[in-house]
Structures are given as structure tokens and as C-alpha cells.
Amino acid sequence: xxxxxxxxxxxxxxxxxxxxxxxxxxxxxxxxxxxxxxxxxxxxxxxxxxxxxxxxxxxxxxxxxxxxxxxxxxxx
Numbered sequence: 001x002x003x004x005x006x007x008x009x010x011x012x013x014x015x016x017x018x019x020x021x022x023x024x025x026x027x028x029x030x031x032x033x034x035x036x037x038x039x040x041x042x043x044x045x046x047x048x049x050x051x052x053x054x055x056x057x058x059x060x061x062x063x064x065x066x067x068x069x070x071x072x073x074x075x076x
Contacts, residue, residue, distance in 0.1 A: 002063075003051050005044040014057035016040050020064050027069060035064065038072050045071070 003009075018036040020027070027035070039046050039062050048063040 001050075002048045005046075005049060006051060009051045009058050010043065010060070012057040013060050014054060015059040017052075017059055017061045018064060019061065024064055024066065024069065035069060035072055036062075039064065039068060 018032075018039065020032060040060065043049055043060055043062065046062050047065040047067050050061040050063075052059040052061050
């Protein structure tokens, strides 16, 4: 279940992870890196954001959605 954007947890992020579902397998590898960086740079606007507790802080885990890809492609 996705979490809401949390500024407190954001200040404790020590790791970032991006999950690409099978439904988005057509997105080229070279675009995936750019999209992942954009999503993590603006985590508050992601559709599926999770904070995973680690011993040293949190991992921001974003599962990419079609809405995220469409929104970012519209900006370029």
C-alpha cells in the first residue's frame, strides 16, 4: 500500500529504489534512468511511493506507474 509523502522520512532517506512493473516493459532502458531520477527528485508527486524502514534510516521505494510516465513525458 502506498504511503503519503512524508517530509520527516524524506530527511532520513539513505537509499532509493525504483520498481518497474511488467506493464511498462516497453519503456527503453535509456529513458528509465532519466524517469527514475525525475521521480525521486519530486517524490511528492509520485503515484506509488513507499518508505521502507532500514537500520540506518529509510529507503524511498517508487513503483513507476503509467500516469507517472505520461506526466513526465508531457513535461519534455
